[in-house]
Amino acid sequence: MSKVQNTYLFAKGREFPSFEGMTKDEMKSLLGGKGYGLYLMHCVLDLACPVVLNLPTFHAHGLDENGRLPQDIVADVRAGLADMEQVTGKKLGDPVNPLLLSARSGAKFSMPGMMDTVLNIGLTDAIVDTLAKGELERFWLDSYRRLLQMYGDVVEQIHEDGEDPFEKVLHTFKAERNAETDLDLTGADLRELISRYKAVYVRNDREFPQDPVEQVVRSAEAVFRSWGNERAVFTRSLEGISDALGTAVNLQEMVFGNKSVRSATGVYFTRDKATGIKSEDKLDGTVLFQAQGEDVVAGIRNSLPMEALLEHPDPAFHAIYHEMKETGTRLEEFLGNMQDTEFTIEEQDGHPVLFWLQIRDGKRSAKAESVIAANLCDEGIITREQAVMQVNPERFEELLFPQLNPAARDAATVITSGSAASPGAASGMVVFTQDKALELAEQGKPVILVTVMTSQEDVKGMKASEAILTSTGTKVSHAAIMATAWGIPAVVGASEISIDRAAKAFTANGFTVKEGDVITVCGTKGGVYLGEVATIIPEDLDPRAQQIIDWAHEIKALDVRANAEAGETQAAYDNGARGIGLFRTEHMFLGDRLPFIQEVLFGNDEAKAKVALEKIFEISKGDFAQSMRIMDGYGVTIRLLDAPLHEFFSHDADMEREENPMLGHRSVRMAITHPAIPRTQIRAVLEAAYELKVEGLDPKPEIEIPLVVVPTEVAAILAVTTEIATELHAKYGVWVPYALGIMVETPAAALQGEAMVAALREQLPGVAPEAHPVHGFASFGTNDLTQTTLAISRDDADKFLPLYVEQGFFAHHPFVSIDPRVERMVKIFVDEARAVDPEFEIFICGEHGGDVYTIERLHLIGLTGISMSPGKVYRSILKAAQSQIVHPRA
């Protein structure tokens, strides 16, 4: 790798710096994103672009205690400036032909507006005196005024009573002169303004340097320092950008879009950033005549569409329009992505001359993302893999949920907000109880369940609701997980809400909302609004988006299944899931069906219990058959009853309350102590499969044992499955293959890969080989595995875990993305199990299965597949494909 330099000069006619041996990513780390773009424009694409001296990112960490660049670096900057003089033929401080510069920040990852910029560096009293004598008097005076203002703000950080005094002076002065915009100020006005600006310096005991080199160096230092300003630090913490990266400073020769009415500045996107379409007769972008870059952003005057260039009386502008369009195509072909560009047109010797100031991969809407990627691929510019890589898996979901109409949202009254726990938006009448929810829903009225928190018992009420709002909980609480699973919008942890169930009302921020009042909940952003707010309901998946998913399907190495019960299976299949990774059987015991299980568990009438079990059997069999029918030919993993006993009591009955129910008498432990229940469930799974087989279908039932800690538990269940399979064979005269597996959700199970595989493969003496599972499997329940590995109860973590995450005790929220310690548990199991049986099937079915960070980690570990709520199937297919592209697996 070539030696890192203290400065890099990008200029036509000079030898380009060498970055031999560096990757694109390393170059971006060194030069910053903007610096890398400038490198490309100069050294690769040969665009018209003003000369640039890049001061790389590492200087941001090399400032001395006064925030100054060390002397040897300053010497290199001086040498670089001298080079720029030579290249441009201009000279710093020359009153006739001065070299003027901008100093712009540019970190590896773009943080628009977060750091500082100084323009027009190099102007001095002497230069302005000279140049302002010509016809551009106003232009030079205005440029100098801007420099004084920016330098005072950015470099000297002059504030008076916490305000920017220059802005105040300008505002007062414009009022005095009855000037509506800057353009209304005359040359004399501007001279007066400059003198008032200088007075600001004087009364703050500062001096504006008349040495252009000092201006440059001080400006560069200030921009470097702005890496550490509050806004930038906050933005980085939000977006997960490392503090260690630093920003670069780009010292670029000024070109002036504000030089004359035949000068302009603007931004141009090579495709439409909203629709993704590349139109032949309409370019996406804006142009602003006689303006500098920041004026476009500030929106001080109406900007014009790009086609304004075509309508200009001077055909030279038409040529510029066509040149930009052709260059856009060339950029895309070269860079393989839609580009967001900044440009300036400066009148030179009476002719408009186009300069490109910046290019970068353009930000775009979620919808445009797929359209652009798929079209670029169809156009032969990028490969399928590259197209898949261009689509953000998490944003993909935005295509699917009803969203608030942005205009309606902005006009709506905000009651409060909370965690955006399940995406989508919906309006409905507020209810506080399940009964009321069901009552109104039956009348066809949309309802929103508002409660402190939800539990298994609220399932029917939740399902009957358009949206869910809770005052406690987090994105990983029951309400959030269930709502996500069912695709119901939810906002949780809206802690400003105070619910008075007796009064049938909640209050928040002075609003009182009563039962029956209509509110709107936005689970995508977390807002809660008074009344009904209009939503936009997306059409079917855009064909281009479907194309991306289809390619991802072909590429990915991980199987993608869904966590779904009978009623959700079709949606899961439609979203692309092939197989069910977790069919929870708890819910089939709730609601109307609760009395049956209560009879079995707590009744003391054996005959009634038998009847109840028969009911459970029939209901279960029907549900299992429905899923296996839809997922014909694909595995359907049905988990045996996982819930603790106490969940089958009502909220009020607190008898049997366990100290730590999470570590209590539940799951396979219940199966061992109450064997009639797993026996009924296993019979229902297998008989459903036998019936489908007789119909000619290809059911693939997979029975999963929850909370296993010892192989002997597997042996106990295996005895039952083989017995029932043998009975069914006698009844139906065929064998239907089935699989038996364990849920790995305890450290004990994770540490016994070898023993668990052996237990699943055990051949029982005297039992037909065909009565045994065709194969064993394991599926990680990473919620519980996280709880046990970290000794953190998800339900109790709100008191300390947010603080832990915020203060960096954990790198990320362990219930959102897999914790490294849990990941190690996973790896220990996988390595041991695969050492015994390289084909052993291993899945994940915890909510982590739909988390993009986690998916990549699991791809690397070598899992067979992942499973997640139906709403996260798309993102998971995409992320699985991206993981395979980045880290190909055989």
Added chain:
Amino acid sequence: MSKVQNTYLFAKGREFPSFEGMTKDEMKSLLGGKGYGLYLMHCVLDLACPVVLNLPTFHAHGLDENGRLPQDIVADVRAGLADMEQVTGKKLGDPVNPLLLSARSGAKFSMPGMMDTVLNIGLTDAIVDTLAKGELERFWLDSYRRLLQMYGDVVEQIHEDGEDPFEKVLHTFKAERNAETDLDLTGADLRELISRYKAVYVRNDREFPQDPVEQVVRSAEAVFRSWGNERAVFTRSLEGISDALGTAVNLQEMVFGNKSVRSATGVYFTRDKATGIKSEDKLDGTVLFQAQGEDVVAGIRNSLPMEALLEHPDPAFHAIYHEMKETGTRLEEFLGNMQDTEFTIEEQDGHPVLFWLQIRDGKRSAKAESVIAANLCDEGIITREQAVMQVNPERFEELLFPQLNPAARDAATVITSGSAASPGAASGMVVFTQDKALELAEQGKPVILVTVMTSQEDVKGMKASEAILTSTGTKVSHAAIMATAWGIPAVVGASEISIDRAAKAFTANGFTVKEGDVITVCGTKGGVYLGEVATIIPEDLDPRAQQIIDWAHEIKALDVRANAEAGETQAAYDNGARGIGLFRTEHMFLGDRLPFIQEVLFGNDEAKAKVALEKIFEISKGDFAQSMRIMDGYGVTIRLLDAPLHEFFSHDADMEREENPMLGHRSVRMAITHPAIPRTQIRAVLEAAYELKVEGLDPKPEIEIPLVVVPTEVAAILAVTTEIATELHAKYGVWVPYALGIMVETPAAALQGEAMVAALREQLPGVAPEAHPVHGFASFGTNDLTQTTLAISRDDADKFLPLYVEQGFFAHHPFVSIDPRVERMVKIFVDEARAVDPEFEIFICGEHGGDVYTIERLHLIGLTGISMSPGKVYRSILKAAQSQIVHPRA
């Protein structure tokens, strides 16, 4: 190794079988314990011992479906019998000189009385007809009568209405004849009895075989089958003896202690089994003239002391007495242990002849165990190591606790029983509340706290009690662990008890016990008695027992510390603990001190909180200083507050109730969210040490962080310890070294050995090196580690864990002995930590630290030391030494 034979003949004058290449243990497995003893007597010690044909243990598993020996084995038995005929000059079935045999069981581990025996095999109608014509008429008839009875019972298993018909016939017949004992029956009586016995066979459709070989083979088969009888299976399950071992059958030539008045049988112990003393003029044992072995056991007549032989008119018996005493010495010298022997004296040709029938290491009292071992060592017979190996660590504790006087106990009225949770016995007045306990205790009255279960809040009441009785819970419940720690007898899980707190009474089995009534609780055996039952209070540790402990101290590789607070430290030191492995700081916040911590946690007056913290500081410092003073020069590990918030509420306040408090907001998490508390504790630990240092002592404070899951938690505490150390250095002008460590009680911590060691070694910039810990350490909290690894809450496990243990899902109770999965966690941590730092100190301080199985496992893994409640220090020192002897560690 020589080939295993189907039979082994041990007989003088014949070549002894070869066991080349087999260990003593393997020989015992093959021949059984009794068979091995017979081998020694014949082949090694050359004792007078009747010839034996041993049928080894594996035959017990080789019987066919009818319980018969396979034909080839029978052939080998026949050949062995032919050999015996040759050796003895007697013949099976010979009416003049018949070879008569016993068939005795003998498994590897002795299970006295659990399996079957048949004596006098070989007698037939024809033989008895002939021999009963001589002067021994009664003897031969009685011997035949016994054979018919035993064969009918053991081999034919003849029962009538569930009773033994032979015993019934005998009883009726003796009544008819007015015979008080068997000896009162005449020859004619016995002939009549034999005919009635034969009638029993006939009416049960059985036949007594007149072929002696058939008698032998059928008897041997029956004894083999008795390995599987209900009694034997149950005993094995109780004592943890493997079903796979099997019993051997020893066919031994009969000698007859019942042949004449000058014949006898008896047992002889080479030292006193109660005191351990080897007396010169009194042998421990009994002799019974004219009797067979089972008569001694059955106690049908008064047996005599061994010295009866010396008082016999025939000096030949005196010689036998001296021969036995000398042989006893020889046996001990050879076998290195006290021997329990069986002998028979048979009159032959008018002379009493001594035969040794059995030798084995003798069972003895807990007290005798140490005395014998220490004395054998002092006598030069065994080494210190062998002496230490002879003492059972768990029985050693019996020396220390008050025990019920056995006679008084047998006479007392039993109310109920429960789990023997903390050894010792005590009487006192029943109380049901802490307040009442304290009230009566203050009046000097002994009280026994009777409650459903105990919690942290009952600590003062528990400490004020002589004993504790709970109706729920197990040996690992709070009550049990705390009682053991404090040496208070406790019975828990006495589920027959029903407590009515309102009525101030409990009932059980028809008894009603009111507040103030006196009961006695035996925590050693689990009994609960009405009124006061006399106890025996042991003296100071017997000097011989102390000698064993002293040797064990020198031998062991593991450091042995105690889990003790200030008040228990002296007792811990006296018991041999060197260092405190766990000083819990929870209790210092309870009782009188509770209001202080409540003020800090829940008050909203900052000034008051500050005062409360100062109080906590002073109290804590005093307690810490007391422990470090007693343990001067040894490490004292003080754990930062471990309790969850809710423990500082009263029982009634259920606000802040967590779903899973075990996985909740507690321990280091509390320290992070409420930093004033750890800061106060750390200051108290370190300042106590500084004060002692100034006094000239050598305090070794060790600060322990509970429930660590990420290294960043260590960093947070390290910042505080170094800051406080720096302050104290400024105040005292010296540096007092301290250690900082983590409690490893989560899988997350266990998986991060390397990272945790690194975090503990971190040198903070700008902080003096001396302000840092002198070393890091870790201590396993295996209670919590077991809970998290197995996802089993100790408090909730009663519903399924007993069933799991009983049905073999777990090999042993995971909260009593370390579970293999938890052990793997331990090993992962130790291996990783030691790879980074081979000297890194690693301890255990959970209750497993005092469990003998666990101690050996941890010795093997290479822990630095172990720590347990003071009452278990002796056993732990012993077990640590034994582990080192069996598995020497460098």
